[in-house]
Amino acid sequence: MANIFRIDRPNNTIALGTTGTITDIGFKHTAGSQASPIDVTNTRQHGFEIHYSGNNYNVTAIRARAQLVTTDTSASAQGALLQAVNNDGINAGVLNGALIEAIGKSTTTAATITMMRGCLINTEWSAKDTVTDLRVLHVRTHTRDAATEGYVSGTGYGIYIENEAVGGNGQALDAGIYFKGTNLSAGNKAYTYGVDFSGATYGTADIKLSNNGVINNISGQTGLGTPSPDGTLHVHTASAGSVTAIAAADDLIIENNDNAGISILTPNNKIGGIYFGDPDSSIRGQILYGHAADTFTIVSNQGVALFIDSNRNFTLGSSGTPQSRLTVEGTITLTEQAAAESSSATYGQVWTKTATPNELWFTDDTSVDRMLSTATHYVTDASIFHHGDSTNYTKITATGDIHPVGSAFLVFEKASGNGIKVDQATPTFGFADLLGDQFSRNTGGTKPTLTTYNGDVDAWQFSDGDEAYLTYHIPHDYVPGTDIHLHIHWSQNNTGATGGTIDFKYFAVYAKGHNQASGSVFTGFSGNPITATFSSIDINDAGSGLNQYQQHITEITISGASATSALFDRDDFEPDGVIELTLEMDANNLTGTPSDPFIHYADIHYQTTGLIGTKSRTPDFYA
Numbered sequence: 001m002a003n004i005f006r007i008d009r010p011n012n013t014i015a016l017g018t019t020g021t022i023t024d025i026g027f028k029h030t031a032g033s034q035a036s037p038i039d040v041t042n043t044r045q046h047g048f049e050i051h052y053s054g055n056n057y058n059v060t061a062i063r064a065r066a067q068l069v070t071t072d073t074s075a076s077a078q079g080a081l082l083q084a085v086n087n088d089g090i091n092a093g094v095l096n097g098a099l100i101e102a103i104g105k106s107t108t109t110a111a112t113i114t115m116m117r118g119c120l121i122n123t124e125w126s127a128k129d130t131v132t133d134l135r136v137l138h139v140r141t142h143t144r145d146a147a148t149e150g151y152v153s154g155t156g157y158g159i160y161i162e163n164e165a166v167g168g169n170g171q172a173l174d175a176g177i178y179f180k181g182t183n184l185s186a187g188n189k190a191y192t193y194g195v196d197f198s199g200a201t202y203g204t205a206d207i208k209l210s211n212n213g214v215i216n217n218i219s220g221q222t223g224l225g226t227p228s229p230d231g232t233l234h235v236h237t238a239s240a241g242s243v244t245a246i247a248a249a250d251d252l253i254i255e256n257n258d259n260a261g262i263s264i265l266t267p268n269n270k271i272g273g274i275y276f277g278d279p280d281s282s283i284r285g286q287i288l289y290g291h292a293a294d295t296f297t298i299v300s301n302q303g304v305a306l307f308i309d310s311n312r313n314f315t316l317g318s319s320g321t322p323q324s325r326l327t328v329e330g331t332i333t334l335t336e337q338a339a340a341e342s343s344s345a346t347y348g349q350v351w352t353k354t355a356t357p358n359e360l361w362f363t364d365d366t367s368v369d370r371m372l373s374t375a376t377h378y379v380t381d382a383s384i385f386h387h388g389d390s391t392n393y394t395k396i397t398a399t400g401d402i403h404p405v406g407s408a409f410l411v412f413e414k415a416s417g418n419g420i421k422v423d424q425a426t427p428t429f430g431f432a433d434l435l436g437d438q439f440s441r442n443t444g445g446t447k448p449t450l451t452t453y454n455g456d457v458d459a460w461q462f463s464d465g466d467e468a469y470l471t472y473h474i475p476h477d478y479v480p481g482t483d484i485h486l487h488i489h490w491s492q493n494n495t496g497a498t499g500g501t502i503d504f505k506y507f508a509v510y511a512k513g514h515n516q517a518s519g520s521v522f523t524g525f526s527g528n529p530i531t532a533t534f535s536s537i538d539i540n541d542a543g544s545g546l547n548q549y550q551q552h553i554t555e556i557t558i559s560g561a562s563a564t565s566a567l568f569d570r571d572d573f574e575p576d577g578v579i580e581l582t583l584e585m586d587a588n589n590l591t592g593t594p595s596d597p598f599i600h601y602a603d604i605h606y607q608t609t610g611l612i613g614t615k616s617r618t619p620d621f622y623a
Helices: none
Strands: 005-008 013-016 205-208 214-217 222-224 233-236 252-255 271-278 281-290 295-300 303-308 314-316 326-328 349-353 360-363 369-371 377-379 385-388 393-396 402-405 431-434 449-454 457-461 467-473 485-491 496-499 502-511 530-535 552-557 578-588 591-593 598-607
Touching: 457 598, 467 598, 485 502, 502 552, 530 552, 578 598
Parallel strands: 222 233, 233 252, 314 326
Antiparallel strands: 005 013, 205 214, 214 222, 271 281, 281 295, 295 303, 303 314, 349 360, 360 369, 377 385, 385 393, 393 402, 431 598, 449 457, 467 578, 485 552, 485 598, 496 591, 502 530, 502 578
16 A cells, blocks of 8 residues: 555654655745644644545544664663643643544434444554563553642542433443453453452552442452441441440351341242361361251251251251250250249249258249159159159169169059050050850850860850850959950861851840949840851961961950940949840851861950959050
């Protein structure tokens, strides 16, 4: 491209459209005797203006290059030196060292400007260049001692970025400063730091925020909402008053003149937490909350110290599910005190008395004190409960055994309704038997046969339709209002049985005793005996049911909440009542080559208040 405009500085000449030289430069309007080649002093005048228009080309109005050809390493080159100065004693409203503008001029016809840059500063080096200190933009200000020389009387800024509205309310831009790494060839590199203040010499802080906050002040502290942070990071909404965080806990300070807090937000299925670590472990202590199960956990020494479930029940010492409002995994120590604290209308207290022998006490919500342990009432190291003196006492062992020692006895109340209960769950009383040993009371055609059973032992054998007549007496230890259960003890004495069942049938009437006006007449239901047929299980029970002489028990309940054709009303039973019952072996359905059944007993199970019975009427009796 031919030179459009050229200045020859050594000769003070200018060339326009030619490589030759012409007259000296002298555009002087009004100046002193020592005018520069381009010297303008008129107000609002352009000392030098170039206007160049291009059509569909890249246009450069001015291109200046200062190129070094010397090998002197101390040489320097300035592509352009632009200065705005005032003369001695001359006031200046504004001194702009350079005013660089990119201006869109479309006022009538719309146009699109793809990229607008007010100033593009570029540095570039070739493959053989080594740059020891790179500063793409170096902003420097020479200042003087304000006490003795010229000074800045107002505000002073190294870089001042302004968005000035010239039409309406203007337009908000995305950022005052934007950092980006890009590439012209392969690779994409950014800046190691967006902003690096490590070389700054500052008076107050690296950064001042619009809400009076500061970042990295002279003490290395950051304040959000305050220019005077009290610690490493001070988040300040409003002053809490005359208070300062202690030095041991000033790394993060949250301050407000109202309620203040820290929020940890997670999805519903995640856990929010605070972790405490040290060189030995980064998870030594923890405070955790999980929304999925609504649990709160505090960890100490990497083990759970406190666990709170969704019902706000506590476990101390493990993460196990609390069994009550407070579950303690381990031991509890109670601090001694002279007396209980003031009583509460809602809560009782457990406490240890300071006076020797430091007994354990319970105080209820009415201030009534109850001693839980004394010198004669305590639990030993072997988990033995001891009550009494050193000679005569009762002890309960760790396995639950009760031992009267010396002159101590077990005493049972004789009042009506009292007795020994098997447990506190249904059934509450043990079971006993009303024995119904059948014998030759039947002398008619349905009489069973007394015949050889096993060697020299005879027993009563029943054919189909054979009957036994039985009588039962309701004893004084019967638990009123409980059911009775008829069950038959029977067997067969052949080896050829292969299975099958036995059908039994009963007919029964009942009457109260003591010549009562109501209920002392023998009856069953609607004036007739109650009756029902019931069957045994199949003796081929995959066990020992097919054995010769194997005892079988077949049971049926013969009472209920109200009387029916098959059941007595259990509320009618009382001591000294009598049941008359006929038992019939209705049908022998055994298969193979069995014998007819032998009936050994037809007895009734009932619940007792006086006997130490079994918990269940069927095996396992004591489970």
